[in-house]
Amino acid sequence: MSRRRRKNSDASISLTPMIDVMTVLLAVFMVTTPMMTTGIDLDLPRAGHSVLSGNDHAIQISVDEKGNYYVGETQLDLEGVLTRVVAMRGENPQLTIMINGDQRADYGAVMVVMGKLKDAGFQRVGLRTQIEE
Numbered sequence: 001m002s003r004r005r006r007k008n009s010d011a012s013i014s015l016t017p018m019i020d021v022m023t024v025l026l027a028v029f030m031v032t033t034p035m036m037t038t039g040i041d042l043d044l045p046r047a048g049h050s051v052l053s054g055n056d057h058a059i060q061i062s063v064d065e066k067g068n069y070y071v072g073e074t075q076l077d078l079e080g081v082l083t084r085v086v087a088m089r090g091e092n093p094q095l096t097i098m099i100n101g102d103q104r105a106d107y108g109a110v111m112v113v114m115g116k117l118k119d120a121g122f123q124r125v126g127l128r129t130q131i132e133e
Contacts, residue, residue, distance in 0.1 A: 028091055058096040058126075059085060061113060065104040069113060082116055089122070096124040 061081060062070040069081045076084065089095045097117060101110035110127070117125050 032088060032091065058098045058124075059088060060098055060100055060128075061085070061117075062100040063102065063105045063110050063113060065102045067106050067109040069109075078113060078116065081113060082120055085117070085122070086120055094124070095122065096126070097122055098126050098128045100128045 060072060064070070069076055069078055071081055071084050085095070085097060099110060099114055114125055114127075
């Protein structure tokens with residue numbers, strides 16, 4: 001009995017698909033990272049001696065004293081905020097969101113965005129504060 005051997009067998013791996021995937025991932029992270037790490041200047045409320053600063057990789061949604069909403073430094077209406085973060089959740093289902101509400105902001109404006117995020121299925125939503133002095 002003789003075994004048949006394959007002629008011209010090529011055992012090399014094509015790197016092109018892997019490079020294409022890595023390039024797409026790099027582009028996605030380059031676009032979403034600035035939105036997760038920057039924000040606007042707010043006077044955060046003081047709450048106790050332990051700070052709730054949030055995750056460095058969390059998306060920052062801010063509500064200023066006039067009731068304007070921001071994702072990072074981009075001002076959006078409430079529906080725009082929801083559309084943006086739902087799109088980001090497609091890239092990262094375990095997304096964490098920190099709401100930064102100015103201490104002079106309307107409590108209702110902060111709670112509206114928090115409620116809408118919970119209704120949209122976000123489980124990791126927190127409120128950011130600063131240390132009481």
